[in-house]
Amino acid sequence: MSKNTFTFINNRTGKKYDFDILDATRGPSVVDISTFYKKTGMFTFDVGFTSTASCSSEITFIDGEKGELRYRGLTIEELAQNHSYLEVCYMLLNGKLPNADELLGFDLELRHRSFLDEDLKKLIDSFPDRAHPMAILSSGVSALSSFHFEHLDIEDKEENQEMARRIIAKIPTIAAFSFRKSLGIPMIYPDIDRSFTENFLYMLRAYPGGKMKRTKEGSREIRDIEIKALDTIFTLHADHEQNASTTTVRNVASTGAHPYAAISSGISALWGRAHGGANESVIAQLEMIGEVKNVDKFIEKAKDPNDNFRLMGFGHRVYKNFDPRAKVLKSLQDQLKDELNLDSKLMEIATKIEEIALKDEYFISRNLYPNIDFYSGVILTALRIDRPMFTPIFVIGRTVGWITQLMELQGSKEFKIARPRQLYIGK
Numbered sequence: 001m002s003k004n005t006f007t008f009i010n011n012r013t014g015k016k017y018d019f020d021i022l023d024a025t026r027g028p029s030v031v032d033i034s035t036f037y038k039k040t041g042m043f044t045f046d047v048g049f050t051s052t053a054s055c056s057s058e059i060t061f062i063d064g065e066k067g068e069l070r071y072r073g074l075t076i077e078e079l080a081q082n083h084s085y086l087e088v089c090y091m092l093l094n095g096k097l098p099n100a101d102e103l104l105g106f107d108l109e110l111r112h113r114s115f116l117d118e119d120l121k122k123l124i125d126s127f128p129d130r131a132h133p134m135a136i137l138s139s140g141v142s143a144l145s146s147f148h149f150e151h152l153d154i155e156d157k158e159e160n161q162e163m164a165r166r167i168i169a170k171i172p173t174i175a176a177f178s179f180r181k182s183l184g185i186p187m188i189y190p191d192i193d194r195s196f197t198e199n200f201l202y203m204l205r206a207y208p209g210g211k212m213k214r215t216k217e218g219s220r221e222i223r224d225i226e227i228k229a230l231d232t233i234f235t236l237h238a239d240h241e242q243n244a245s246t247t248t249v250r251n252v253a254s255t256g257a258h259p260y261a262a263i264s265s266g267i268s269a270l271w272g273r274a275h276g277g278a279n280e281s282v283i284a285q286l287e288m289i290g291e292v293k294n295v296d297k298f299i300e301k302a303k304d305p306n307d308n309f310r311l312m313g314f315g316h317r318v319y320k321n322f323d324p325r326a327k328v329l330k331s332l333q334d335q336l337k338d339e340l341n342l343d344s345k346l347m348e349i350a351t352k353i354e355e356i357a358l359k360d361e362y363f364i365s366r367n368l369y370p371n372i373d374f375y376s377g378v379i380l381t382a383l384r385i386d387r388p389m390f391t392p393i394f395v396i397g398r399t400v401g402w403i404t405q406l407m408e409l410q411g412s413k414e415f416k417i418a419r420p421r422q423l424y425i426g427k
């Protein structure tokens, strides 16, 4: 038996089977069980994929024990502090950070591609007012595949990259249109003179004709500090290896479906409150708690095994330590406290929850730490972003991750239809 194999012994029959161990460049090795059924006549069983690697990938690395996250080898702290979201997008797509010329070209192209076909706008217009922006966003992205149906030639690398840049450029516009539609107010077209992140805030905030409200003090309509904060939020969400929505995107793409249809499925998967929808739920929960004096009662509810109440923004499948993205946001929150007038009541409640949970045996023994969503809501509220837009903001940040992962799958030897098996327990 070689050191590079894992031996499985079936105690019912006494038979032994060897499986290859594949080493990662970082993180745990894996046992290659792709021949398991063929050799043993049995399937493996892993509900929720807690022990299953579904693919190999060069894009993002997470060390959940240490609380470490890297895109293309660079730490999230370094990227959030020293690079813009567009640089991060370029790096995820191309494997390296852009030089000044490359960044300029990328930026200009995204600005030019940010407009939507008028017929797509009409489609968004036909949704009922008060529809949740996530519903409109996922439908809008699926519909985008009917306007750009040429991107099915997965062999054509340049065409694929163009398909990726197009969706990254258009998603903020679809998201902003979805928001304005949900309020029943006129849509605002992108402004080509504004950067990616500033333009998104502009499309949310402007009045018809592109006019912006000025503050009493006459300060600029969109402050640099707001652009920087939102840009950092986009960077922190850009990719997160094989999470539920990315796995959904890969699964749908594995059938050969249109890339934008796969991204639309990822948006739907992200919507749930166990995943990206948690950021909206955190603020709803803080508001429901209402007063610092009520925090203890809700902590007890979260610990009660007979109550399905969970503390939103706590816990993570992979991080068994502080979520590194949450750490970056916590320090951003401290920097913004005075400048952006963060809602002090919500922050007081959040701080109290954090204080109690970090010392409580229930949370310690289950490794339940605050995650990214615990902090993003307070910052987004300070950016005057309405709660239903929190998850669409996660979508904007994550689109580059989804499309990069999709292209990686298409270009890899592992490109085959995802088709798990089951343990049948019916009649």
Ligand code: CMC
Pocket (backbone or CB within 6 Å): 048, 240, 243, 273, 274, 275, 276, 278, 302, 303, 309, 310, 311, 312, 313, 314, 315, 316, 317, 318, 366, 368, 371, 372, 373
């Ligand atoms: N509040 C109270 N108890 C919790 C929580 C929580 N937020 N999260 C997990 N637990 C308990 C859970 O009840 C279980 O206890 P026991 O062993 O006694 O049955 C134990 O911790 C393990 O929980 P699990 O559900 O088996 O863990 P999971 O890895 O399947 O779920 C999670 C991970 C993120 C879905 C879960 O922690 C959760 O629901 N958190 C709240 C929602 C949330 O904040 N989601 C955002 C995740 S970060 C953004 C992203 O990347 O998507």
